[in-house]
Amino acid sequence: xxxxxxxxxxxxxxxxxxxxxxxxxxxxxxxxxxxxxxxxxxxxxxxxxxxxxxxxxxxxxxxxxxxxxxxxxxxxxxxxxxxxxxxxxxxxxxxxxxxxxxxxxxxxxxxxxxxxxxxxxxxxxxxxxxxxxxxxxxxxxxxxxxxxxxxxxxxxxxxxxxxxxxxxxxxx
Amino acid sequence: xxxxxxxxxxxxxxxxxxxxxxxxxxxxxxxxxxxxxxxxxxxxxxxxxxxxxxxxxxxxxxxxxxxxxxxxxxxxxxxxxxxxxxxxxxxxxxxxxxxxxxxxxxxxxxxxxxxxxxxxxxxxxxxxxxxxxxxxxxxxxxxxxxxxxxxxxxxxxxxxxxxxxxxxxxxxxxxxxxxxxxxxxxxxxxxxxxxxxxxxxxxxxxxxxxxxxxxxxxxxxxxxxxxxxxxxxxxxxxxxxxxxxxxxxxxxxxxxxxxxxxxxxxxxxxxxxxxxxxxxxxxxxxxxxxxxxxxxxxxxxxxxxxxxxxxxxxxxxxxxxxxxxxxxxxxxxxxxxxxxxxxxxxxxxxxxxxxxxxxxxxxxxxxxxxxxxxxxxxxxxxxxxxxxxxxxxxxxxxxx
Numbered sequence: 001x002x003x004x005x006x007x008x009x010x011x012x013x014x015x016x017x018x019x020x021x022x023x024x025x026x027x028x029x030x031x032x033x034x035x036x037x038x039x040x041x042x043x044x045x046x047x048x049x050x051x052x053x054x055x056x057x058x059x060x061x062x063x064x065x066x067x068x069x070x071x072x073x074x075x076x077x078x079x080x081x082x083x084x085x086x087x088x089x090x091x092x093x094x095x096x097x098x099x100x101x102x103x104x105x106x107x108x109x110x111x112x113x114x115x116x117x118x119x120x121x122x123x124x125x126x127x128x129x130x131x132x133x134x135x136x137x138x139x140x141x142x143x144x145x146x147x148x149x150x151x152x153x154x155x156x157x158x159x160x161x162x163x164x165x166x167x168x169x170x171x172x
Numbered sequence: 173x174x175x176x177x178x179x180x181x182x183x184x185x186x187x188x189x190x191x192x193x194x195x196x197x198x199x200x201x202x203x204x205x206x207x208x209x210x211x212x213x214x215x216x217x218x219x220x221x222x223x224x225x226x227x228x229x230x231x232x233x234x235x236x237x238x239x240x241x242x243x244x245x246x247x248x249x250x251x252x253x254x255x256x257x258x259x260x261x262x263x264x265x266x267x268x269x270x271x272x273x274x275x276x277x278x279x280x281x282x283x284x285x286x287x288x289x290x291x292x293x294x295x296x297x298x299x300x301x302x303x304x305x306x307x308x309x310x311x312x313x314x315x316x317x318x319x320x321x322x323x324x325x326x327x328x329x330x331x332x333x334x335x336x337x338x339x340x341x342x343x344x345x346x347x348x349x350x351x352x353x354x355x356x357x358x359x360x361x362x363x364x365x366x367x368x369x370x371x372x373x374x375x376x377x378x379x380x381x382x383x384x385x386x387x388x389x390x391x392x393x394x395x396x397x398x399x400x401x402x403x404x405x406x407x408x409x410x411x412x413x414x415x416x417x418x419x420x421x422x423x424x425x426x427x428x429x430x431x432x433x434x435x436x437x438x439x440x441x442x443x444x445x446x447x448x449x450x451x452x453x454x455x456x457x458x459x460x461x462x463x464x465x466x467x468x469x470x471x472x473x474x475x476x477x478x479x480x481x482x483x484x485x486x487x488x489x490x491x492x493x494x495x496x497x498x499x500x501x502x503x504x505x506x507x508x509x510x511x512x513x514x515x516x517x518x519x520x521x522x523x524x525x526x527x528x529x530x531x532x533x534x535x536x537x538x539x540x541x542x543x544x545x546x547x548x549x550x551x552x553x554x555x556x557x558x559x560x561x562x563x564x565x566x567x568x569x570x571x572x
Contacts, residue, residue, distance in 0.1 A: 037282055037504040065409050069505060069534040071518045084518065086505045090409050091425050098505065119412030122542040130246070145239040145571060154247055 007034065013095035014039040017062055025052055040084070040098035046110055049101060050137070053116040056087065064097065066090035067117040072127035076157045079105045081131045085113075085120075103133050105156075112138035130155035204232065207553070211240050215318050215557040218567030222544070224556070231556055234548035236541055241571035249531035254280055254497040255354055257531065262348040264533060265569040267310050268511045270296075270303035270339065272569075273352040275508035278433055279517035280354045282506050283499040288492045292356050293435045294481040295489075298369060299339060299351065301470040301477075305376070306335040307511035308463045308470075311564040315460060316387060318561040319396045324386050331379055334372055341365065355493035366478050373471050380471070384464045388450065388457075397457040401547050401559040404454055411546075412539040415513025416466065417563065419445050420459035427509035439476050441469045456562035463564070498526050505534075512536045512564055535569040 007015075011034050018032040018041055028045035029052070043049050056064040064087040071084045082102035089095055103110050112135035114121040124135040125144040132153035134141055142148060151162045161171050185197040210221040219240035225233040245264065249257050261276045262269035274296055281288065313328030336346045342361045343351035351358050387393050403413070408421040418425055426443040428436040444465040451457035501523030507516035513536030520530040540563050547559050 035502060037502055037506075065406075067412055068507065068514065069516050069518060069532070071530070071532040071534075073520070073530055084503075084505075086516070086518070091423055091430075094430070117412065118407075118410050118542065118546075119539055122538065143239075145242045147239065154244060155250075 008036060010096065011036060011039050013093075014097050017064075017095050017097050020059065020061055021052065021056065024055060028052070038086075038098050039096075040100055042100040042102070046101050046103060049111045050113060050116065053113045057116055061093070063089040063092045065092060067113075067119040067123075068096075070120055070123035070127065072131040072133070072155065073100075074105075074131060074155060074157050075102065076105070078102070081105050081108060081133050081156075083110060083124075083127055083133075105132075109134045109136050111136050112141075114138050129153065132156065202227065209234075209556070211237075216560060217314065217565055220541075220560075220565065220567055220570070222548075222556070222560075224548075224553070226553065229552050231548050231551050231553060234544055234556060236544050238538075238541075238567075238571055241567045243572065245572040246530075246532055249528055251527065253526045254499075254528060257528070258353060259348065259350045261533075262350060263568055264535065264572060265307075265510060265512060265515070265537070265566045266347055267566055268303050268307040269347055269349045270299045270352060271307075271508065271510040272515060273349065274300050274434075275506070275510065275515040276517055277352050277354050278508055279504055279506035279519050280497070280499065283502060283504045283519060283521060284355070284494065284497065286355055286492055286494065288356055289487060289489070290435075291360075291482045291484065291487045292489055292492075294477045295357060295361055296352055297435055297439075298366075298474055298477045298481075299342060299349075301473045302335050302339060302369070302372075304511045305467050305470050306332045306339075308467050309335075311463055311511070312383065312387070312460065315561040315564070316393070318557050319393055321387065321390055321393055324383055327379070327383055327386070331376055334375075338365070338368060338372065341368075353490070353493060354497055356491065357489040360484055360487060360489045366481065369474060370478055373475055377468070377471060380464070380467050387460070387464075394457065396554070396558050397451075397460060397562070398455060399452045400456045400555050401551065401562060402452055402454045403543065403547065407546070408454070408543075411543045413513065413543065414536050414539070415510065416459055416462040417513060417540050419443065419462045420562075421454040422446065422448075422458075427507060427514060431507070433508060435477070435480075436473075438480065439473050441473050441476075444469060456558050459562045459564075496526065499523070507534065510536055512566065512569070513540060515569075533569075533572055535572060537563075537565045537567075537569045538572075541565050541570055 015034055028048045030042040030044055032041045056062050066088045068086040068088050073082050080102045085099045087097050101110050124138055129143040129145050152159055184195055186193045186195050205226045207224040207226050210216040211219040221237040223235045224231050258273055261272040264272045309328040309332040313325035316324035340346050343349040403421050405421045405423050408418050422445050424443050424445050429443050444462050446453055446458040446461050499521040503520040505518045507514045516534035518532040519528050522529050548556050
């Protein structure tokens with residue numbers, strides 16, 4: 001955080017929540033990016049993601065009971081894909097925090113948190129469908145928006161649409 | 173009943189004779205049947221397919237199959253400028269185009285860090301609330317049809333037509349408006365618009381009550397929805413439910429109040445939750461009651477906005493719109509309370525391009541629908557229709 005800058009209450013709340021997580025998990029999480037629009041940190045050690053998720057949901061001072069959104073993202077420059085999760089303590093502590101995770105662009109995987117928040121179930125399927133990373137431990141890891149036999153993952157920056165799908169011309 | 177358990181694996185057919193169960197047939201072979209509901213089924217409100225595993229009349233599992241209306245909204249956004257995304261957002265939840273535009277405009281404005289004229293804020297809220305009423309009218313009307321009540325549907329569409337007429341007058345389109353732009357509005361409302369809106373409010377208030385009586389006074393409707401598809405509050409939150417669905421489960425949560433945006437903090441309205449007197453909290457009837465009561469709250473909001481709105485003198489609806497929309501590098505997750513719940517936009521900008529690097533729409537219907545598997549377990553097939561109707565899905569937003 002830069003000195004002398006006015007920091008809004010919601011960012012302060014997020015920073016307080018982050019410090020509890022950082023205290024418990026240390027180097028497994030990165031430093032907090034306390035920007036005004038969406039304060040976030042990254043889970044560096046993705047193997048501990050489920051553990052962190054459970055801690056976030058159940059700790060008395062965190063209570064992140066609501067996963068608002070899970071977004072898949074492509075980082076072609078780093079040869080990585082990732083997800084961004086937006087959390088909130090709904091109707092309890094009312095603070096928000098976003099978390100990023102990254103994995104290898106080809107054949108990478110991230111542990112699934114569908115067992116922690118039901119919201120993650122379909123969102124992780126969507127991220128897999130559009131970006132191609134798999135979620136280990138997910139109860140039903142298959143496509144959700146595209147047909148099951150679609151080729152490629154459409155939201156990757158270098159995606160090329162298939163010529164034909166069941167004999168039908170695809171690009172127009 | 174104990175002897176019934178010991179007689180074999182298959183089902184039995186029994187009859188009751190003077191307080192005793194007499195077995196007529198035993199070891200009846202039953203098998204699970206797969207029943208495909210949709211994608212062309214009228215009760216699934218669009219192109220949703222439900223693969224139901226049924227044991228007789230009872231559903232053991234209902235798996236939603238989506239994607240029939242997938243149009244790569246997010247991929248489209250990466251290839252067009254920020255303002256050009258607005259018409260696409262109309263096509264997400266096509267029953268509440270104004271609200272979707274509003275949510276998107278808010279997200280980009282947060283990224284740009286700009287203030288918009290006060291009159292524009294009020295007009296936005298007025299059109300968004302009008303659209304909310306129109307959307308709830310469709311939800312309530314079609315829900316009636318699902319459960320066999322035809323008249324409310326006609327009443328709903330009669331009144332919705334007036335709202336669509338008003339919005340058409342302001343924006344030029346009936347459903348896909350492209351009216352709320354980033355940084356302002358496409359144009360100011362016509363001269364007599366606010367007067368006509370006020371007239372509509374006076375006209376609609378008794379009609380809403382009448383509509384409410386028509387459904388909740390209908391015993392068939394109540395019997396079909398009361399105690400059906402109950403969702404406890406904590407599970408609803410864990411599923412990420414929002415909007416009338418979450419409030420139906422008794423959680424007093426409304427983004428207009430709990431994460432306020434635009435001019436909502438200045439406006440007095442009630443966050444509706446069921447009181448548990450007429451319905452079981454969290455059931456289909458609760459969700460219906462919340463929607464019905466929300467229309468009245470929207471009317472209140474509209475009235476207050478018309479009272480408080482600054483005059484159109486010297487107002488330019490495009491004065492705050494930047495010439496070239498190119499936000500500085502950063503990302504934002506911003507959301508708004510739509511008729512169906514939280515519509516969120518995650519937008520990432522690299523600071524160089526006039527196109528978003530990533531634009532994700534967090535759809536409320538998509539999330540609400542994901543609970544279908546749990547909601548439908550052990551329900552009867554006709555109750556499944558009641559449950560889908562109460563979720564009030566718009567497939568345009570589910571599939572994006």
